[in-house]
Structures are given as structure tokens and as C-alpha cells.
Amino acid sequence: MEAGAMGDRKQHWEQVYRDKSPLEVSWYQKEPSLSLELIRNSGIQKDDPIIDVGGGASLLVDRLQQTGYSQLSVLDISARSLAYAQSRLGEAARQIEWHEVDVTEFSAPHRYALWHDRAVFHFLTKAADREKYVEVLNASLRPNGHLVIAAFAIGGPTQCSGLNIVQYDAERLLNVLGDGFQLLEELSESHPTPAGKRQAFSYFHLHRL
Numbered sequence: 001m002e003a004g005a006m007g008d009r010k011q012h013w014e015q016v017y018r019d020k021s022p023l024e025v026s027w028y029q030k031e032p033s034l035s036l037e038l039i040r041n042s043g044i045q046k047d048d049p050i051i052d053v054g055g056g057a058s059l060l061v062d063r064l065q066q067t068g069y070s071q072l073s074v075l076d077i078s079a080r081s082l083a084y085a086q087s088r089l090g091e092a093a094r095q096i097e098w099h100e101v102d103v104t105e106f107s108a109p110h111r112y113a114l115w116h117d118r119a120v121f122h123f124l125t126k127a128a129d130r131e132k133y134v135e136v137l138n139a140s141l142r143p144n145g146h147l148v149i150a151a152f153a154i155g156g157p158t159q160c161s162g163l164n165i166v167q168y169d170a171e172r173l174l175n176v177l178g179d180g181f182q183l184l185e186e187l188s189e190s191h192p193t194p195a196g197k198r199q200a201f202s203y204f205h206l207h208r209l
């Protein structure tokens with residue numbers, strides 16, 4: 001992606017977090033239940049490294065920490081979203097690795113046992129960006145690592161935060177990821193937004209071969 005377009009992407013997300021509180025954004029969840037269920041089902045150890053990609057101000061990292069997972073990282077393109085999460089966590093934020101970067105440009109400082117992404121990959125509407133994401137994922141995830149990814153389902157919303165998205169089912173996701181992943185579980189969620197609407201999400205748990 002060229003520099004200008006990437007800057008636009010960052011600007012978009014910083015503006016979103018400037019305009020709205022993290023409690024008002026459509027993707028807000030008090031309890032990220034399905035993500036936690038799939039992470040638990042992966043069977044990784046409590047001291048295995050986990051990264052929440054595009055985690056923003058999500059409470060997933062708080063809940064993982066409370067459950068005893070100790071090697072946590074959060075990545076987001078928006079500094080503002082990470083600052084919200086850090087101030088919410090207070091002292092506990094010091095135990096977490098924070099990465100302010102576009103995921104397609106991420107160079108992981110070490111490998112992760114589990115990569116989590118809720119509603120981030122689906123914004124990559126260009127094949128070249130999806131290819132870069134998959135390259136970064138493959139370079140960042142351990143062999144035998146786990147991928148938990150949630151996206152708008154087929155028939156769900158076509159936009160999020162004013163941006164077009166790609167809807168996913170397992171077949172479409174596996175096509176983009178290539179041969180290196182095996183689907184272990186799939187869950188559906190009808191997500192209630194703070195504005196009272198419903199959004200159809202699909203959650204996928206895959207294993208890296």
C-alpha cells in the first residue's frame with residue numbers, strides 16, 4: 001500500500017477514536033465471550049504469547065489478563081485507541097506489549113502462539129493488502145500456532161465505521177489464507193451494537209499446519 005493511502009487509514013481510525021468514546025463504537029463488547037471461548041478451546045498455555053491485532057480499546061486484553069494469560073500484546077493503527085486501553089488498565093498495562101502500527105507493515109519482535117483479530121482483516125478490500133496481511137501473519141505465528149479471526153458474516157453488514165468490508169465464510173477465508181491453515185471451529189454471533197442494531201459475525205478458529 002502506498003504511503004498516502006496508509007496515512008489515510010491511520011487518519012480515519014484516529015478520527016473515529018477522537019469522535020466517539022470506545023463505549024459508543026458499534027463494535028463495543030463488554031464481554032468478548034466468543035473470542036475468549038475460542039482462545040480457551042485452543043488449549044494454549046497461560047504463558048504462551050497472544051497478540052490481539054487491531055485490538056484498539058477492546059476489553060479482550062483485560063479479560064485475558066484476568067484469566068491468567070501473561071504474555072499479551074495488542075497492536076493497533078490508532079495511538080488513541082491504545083491510549084484508552086492503557087489508561088483503563090493502569091499499572092497492569094505495563095505487563096503488555098503495545099504496537100502502534102498498520103498490521104500490513106508489522107514486523108513482529110517474536111512469534112506468537114495465538115493471533116486474534118476481530119473485525120480488522122475484513123477491512124482489507126484490496127487483494128494486495130490481504131496478501132501483505134497473510135505474509136505478516138505467517139511470519140509472526142509459531143508453527144502449530146492458532147488463529148482466531150472474526151469478521152462480518154455473509155449476509156451481514158457490508159460496511160463498518162463508514163468503510164466497505166469483505167464478508168467471510170470459512171471457504172472464503174481459507175482461500176485467502178492458503179494451504180497453511182486448517183479450520184477447527186466456527187461460531188456465529190449476532191452482535192448487539194450500542195445503538196441497538198444487530199450485526200452478524202462469524203468467528204473462525206484455525207490451526208497453523
Ligand SMILES: C[S@@+](CC[C@H](N)C(=O)[O-])C[C@H]1O[C@@H](n2cnc3c(N)ncnc32)[C@H](O)[C@@H]1O
Nearest residue numbers: 013027054055056058076077078102103118119
Ligand atoms: C472495528 S474495530 C475492532 C476493534 C477490536 N478488535 C474489537 O473487536 O473491539 C477495528 C480496529 O482495527 C484497527 N485497525 C483498522 N485497520 C487497521 C490496520 N490496517 N492495522 C492495524 N489496526 C487497524 C482500528 O483502529 C480499530 O481499533
